[in-house]
Amino acid sequence: SDGTSSGQSKTLPMWPFFSAFIKQPPNPKPPSSPQAQATTPTAATALITVQDYDAPNFEPALKEKDTQQQQLQTQISAQAPPPPSSPLSSPRRTPSPPDLHSPEATPKALAPSAAPSVRISAIPGISLLADGGRGGDDSGARGVGGSNHSSGGQAEEDETDDDIPPSFPSLNSVQRASGGIPSLTAPLLSSASPPPLPSLSPSTNTNRIPSPVTSTAAPTLPMAPPPIPIRGRNPKANARLIVPGAPSQTSAAQQQRQSASSAARSRLAAVGLGASGVAAGNGLTLPSQRKSATSSSSRKKVILEPGHSPLDWARLQRSGVDLRNLPHSNLIKVSPSMLATHAKHPDDIWTALNGRVYNITAYLPFHPGGERDLLRGAGKDCTKLFNATHPWVNVEGMLAECLIGIYITEEEAAALAAPESSLESVD
Numbered sequence: 315s316d317g318t319s320s321g322q323s324k325t326l327p328m329w330p331f332f333s334a335f336i337k338q339p340p341n342p343k344p345p346s347s348p349q350a351q352a353t354t355p356t357a358a359t360a361l362i363t364v365q366d367y368d369a370p371n372f373e374p375a376l377k378e379k380d381t382q383q384q385q386l387q388t389q390i391s392a393q394a395p396p397p398p399s400s401p402l403s404s405p406r407r408t409p410s411p412p413d414l415h416s417p418e419a420t421p422k423a424l425a426p427s428a429a430p431s432v433r434i435s436a437i438p439g440i441s442l443l444a445d446g447g448r449g450g451d452d453s454g455a456r457g458v459g460g461s462n463h464s465s466g467g468q469a470e471e472d473e474t475d476d477d478i479p480p481s482f483p484s485l486n487s488v489q490r491a492s493g494g495i496p497s498l499t500a501p502l503l504s505s506a507s508p509p510p511l512p513s514l515s516p517s518t519n520t521n522r523i524p525s526p527v528t529s530t531a532a533p534t535l536p537m538a539p540p541p542i543p544i545r546g547r548n549p550k551a552n553a554r555l556i557v558p559g560a561p562s563q564t565s566a567a568q569q570q571r572q573s574a575s576s577a578a579r580s581r582l583a584a585v586g587l588g589a590s591g592v593a594a595g596n597g598l599t600l601p602s603q604r605k606s607a608t609s610s611s612s613r614k615k616v617i618l619e620p621g622h623s624p625l626d627w628a629r630l631q632r633s634g635v636d637l638r639n640l641p642h643s644n645l646i647k648v649s650p651s652m653l654a655t656h657a658k659h660p661d662d663i664w665t666a667l668n669g670r671v672y673n674i675t676a677y678l679p680f681h682p683g684g685e686r687d688l689l690r691g692a693g694k695d696c697t698k699l700f701n702a703t704h705p706w707v708n709v710e711g712m713l714a715e716c717l718i719g720i721y722i723t724e725e726e727a728a729a730l731a732a733p734e735s736s737l738e739s740v741d
């Protein structure tokens with residue numbers, strides 16, 4: 315029978331393709347090779363058995379194939395379960411795998427002839443085995459290291475439980491109940507507590523904010539929490555918090571920071587710079603610095619009537635309205651005596667500024683410093699007063715439409731009047 319089986323396996327090269335579509339008997343068979351025993355029992359496994367065949371012996375092989383098909387159909391129709399101790403499972407009982415290179419190494423060769431030799435597993439081909447590795451003897455499967463789910467029962471549960479690692483510590487252990495593992499926490503505490511770090515000792519931490527973390531859990535923390543940052547706060551605000559003469563409650567670091575800031579401010583004042591590093595007196599310094607530069611003048615903001623903002627004044631200048639109140643458009647030469655005659659009339663108030671004479675009557679309600687201050691220059695030269703108050707104001711642009719003429723001295727006016735009088739006398 316060995317020769318026959320060998321001939322069958324050697325002369326059916328196309329049989330694997332047919333056997334792949336043949337429904338297997340419900341009772342699965344053991345794997346056909348020892349290697350299949352190592353496969354996962356829960357996954358569908360395709361077992362492929364490839365054997366050498368002899369091409370010249372094709373004719374007898376066809377006959378043998380027909381015989382096998384008939385027997386196979388008979389077996390499928392009968393669906394007879396294989397005997398519990400199938401001879402085909404004998405290779406699995408052997409503790410060491412057989413030599414695969416020898417002809418007797420195949421399960422077909424190892425199977426006795428009395429057994430139902432013509433079975434799918436004995437025919438070289440492709441066998442699709444769902445849950446391959448089932449069947450057979452439980453002890454045999456365990457003997458070669460495989461698993462057997464068909465045995466079921468307690469054996470299967472034991473194998474499943476072995477894959478789950480045990481919980482540590484156990485759910486009902488004393489370690490969980492106590493909240494910690496003494497064997498792990500004790501070395502940490504013992505190594506951190508003696509001796510305590512100097513930065514964590516309460517005696518050197520009196521200026522810091524008392525924290526329960528530093529007092530209770532200090533041995534387990536490597537560093538104490540940092541102090542509250544003071545960066546971003548206004549240094550002047552810090553300076554205002556210091557009450558002169560009062561006992562200082564600040565720490566040494568804060569005192570050092572404040573002394574450094576005051577020293578920096580004194581250095582800036584020595585070079586003529588404000589606290590912000592900007593030259594004092596150009597309008598970009600802090601209000602306190604600017605007020606000290608103009609403390610001699612009586613600068614005060616007044617509330618202007620609605621519709622008298624600087625923009626309203628600019629709009630009035632561009633409107634084309636006559637703001638000069640002159641019978642002609644020519645500029646005239648104004649003497650101090652002539653200017654003085656335009657100081658009291660409420661509709662015709664002149665002032666001299668930077669060598670020019672303006673009619674400031676229309677501008678009076680628009681003056682940010684108020685009418686009263688502006689009227690201080692009515693009928694006279696206000697250049698000194700103007701420059702003492704707001705030298706940055708562009709008066710040439712603001713009062714362009716109010717220009718009367720140029721401001722001349724009495725001598726120039728007299729010189730101008732003399733020729734005219736002489737000509738008049740000539741005429």
Ligand code: HEM
Binds near residue numbers: 615667681690712
């Ligand atoms: C005649 C031409 C004048 C013009 C065109 C004029 C214009 C101005 C302008 C534009 C401002 C606002 C400046 C600012 O906000 O920075 C102002 C403010 C002021 N002016 Fe005059 N002014 C004139 C004459 C005078 C005179 C003669 C005085 C008399 C002291 C005076 C006293 C003031 C005062 C006290 C302020 C308020 C300053 C402040 O905002 O704190 N102005 N003036």
